[in-house]
Amino acid sequence: MMACNDQDARLVTLLRVGRLYAPEPREEVDMLIADGRIAALGRDLAVPEGWPVRLVEARDLTAVPAFIDQHVHVTGGGGEGGCVTRCPEITAAEIAAMGIGTVVGVLGTDSISRSPADLLAKVRGLRAEGIAAYMYTGAYRVPPPTLTGDVQRDLAWIPEVIGLGELAISDHRSSQPRQDEIERLVSEVRAGAMLAGKRGICHFHVGDGDRGLEPLRRLLSETEIPADQVIPTHVNRHRELLDEAADYARTFGASIDLTAFEDPGEEGLSAFDAVAVLLERGVPRERITISSDCNGSLPEFDAQGGYVGMRVARNTTLIADWQRLVREEILPLEHALDLIAGNVARVLGLQAHKGRLAVGFDADVTLLDSELQPRRTFVAGRCVYSEG
Template sequence: MITLLRVGRIHAPEPLAATDILIADGRIAALGRDLAIPAGWPMKVLEYGDLTAVPAFIDQHVHVTGGGGEGGCGTRCSEIEAADIAAMGIGTVVGVLGTDSVSRSPADVLAKVRGLRAEGIAAYMYTGAYRVPPPTLTGDLQRDLAWIPEVIGLGEIAISDHRSSQPQAHEIARLVSEVRVGAMLAGKRGICHFHLGDGARGLEPLRRLLRDTEIPADQVIPTHVNRRHALLEEAAAFSLEFGATVDVTAFDDCPGEHEFSAFNAVSRLLARGVPADRITMSSDCNGSLPVFDGEGHYAGMRIAGNTALLSDWQRLVRESVLPMEQALGLISGHVARVLGLEARKGRLAAGFDADIALLDDELQPRHTFVAGRRIDPERRAARPA
């Protein structure tokens, strides 16, 4: 079946004159106006003349099997569902383990990723977790990257956090180099996704890595860099010094005006001179937001969602912090480049995956297509009785 989407406007991310998107075999076959195909060919026409088509969003940090556990087994977070992903205009996610790699494993993440794929979401994963040495699927980082198609990197390795394994410089260098070679063998980017905690060392472990080794800056992505003012300032300096990309978390417990919101973090990074194409945003969805007292004791937690990712991005556009075509990069094109998926995702163009979010005039997603298939945001995965 060939599908023809007729929309009001297209941002590819740059605005196009085209208003038609022709989809075949899960990819975009053509864009234009008044597109037609030979009579008799099977085609479904979908009319969305009041909506704007943009590349479906990419969330590179999702606890697909649920995070948590810092307060015991009763504090484990729930899994995410495909419908909750698509409702935010997100077409691609990368699954990640966090603190708990004891009751959960990379195998659990892989099973969930494959389940999401079966429901229509483009899902990938990082092997590993907070701790070093990281848990793997095959017993070896290079084999995970080489033999498991869904594995696109390592993460989230925790640094500058009381929950981390306190990895030393030589351990971090060894992990990143292992991932780099494994990714080369597999034809992948093979990034290392680093969780930044509240620790005073901040980004120093990654600065040391890039200064003392031959590892390129695009191999490492620090996330949660907007936890505190000093860390955000350090992230700006880190990006400018090494030409590195930094990932801002749309913390679900930060309203739009909160000093650590993704909106304020992106605005501050731009003001410090960080190029927009070196900034990405992610949600930390279904991860835990634990609270610890002054002595490091667990004091409670909330579960992260993905609504702030959308609302903070919308505000960046509405308040003209960035024009639409640049703002889209924060949650689509730049993320695709970081993950090594830029040849098929993050853009609306012939040959690219037909991953499309249709937005209304308020920038609210109304429909999400992944590989040309519409994901129904009202549908929920079947649960056993």
């Protein structure tokens, strides 16, 4: 297999694979990439002689849409145990090696030593390295920290900002926002997103507090806010919350985001187990997404809320849980892909150009081997990862 070589990157790439899932299985196994987008799909595609074409032969691999991770602490999370517990930043190489082509950066508990400006700088750095990177303005706390001093202006004037998050509810680390504050913030995001032509989601961190999803249930029941504006995450942190999330998704036709916990603990469920439970409970797979929470902190607290220790989340579990869904036949490959590609693109409002392998879409392609392991990742036609 050819190694990534940016010096050899040309305007046109002809990619030849063994199988192609768009995510549905397709007969076409040749892909012509031009100016960062998919220009043609077919068999035995040819390019006129003399064109500056890079040929990539990968007949032993399967092409799928590059994965999308909507919850990444790209600047590092943590800090709950003091400055020494700040998590490290993630690198473009660590992202691309997992077959991930698009990430959304978040701030968490710490929006003091880290800021939306730091996050924007990191997002732009990842973009320069080939990753399709976006960000949420805000953080756990209310009122949310912003780039321009106003949530609507952030959405309207900063291209990389696609929503607000991760706003914390039902968690002792949150600002304990009142219901009217939550409603006002979501309304502000909706208005700003409309002005910017974006989806403008509100990405809610849900802790293990007794209130669970009640603030979001009230939001959707008592206001005109549409369900696709609100995405709760970490809903598999314990069984009662997952049960509530299943009812929430069915009642409101809402999407819910699972976290690929490396160690879900005694009360939590892995993303693999949580998907199986949600499907059994009648939640449409179109309403389920999985994210990594990588480079965020996994803090441990005692019964009084005191900090006792911390680990750093990785994105490897996201891929491992997804692979297991296919291997253990919980979902076929084409349906499992939606949980980390197509569904995520729709949730984020990126479905017009990401999450599928189709003519006119961004050439974000992951090549998998027979064990479903990413071997090569392209973003906008640029090779950003190649094993070996």
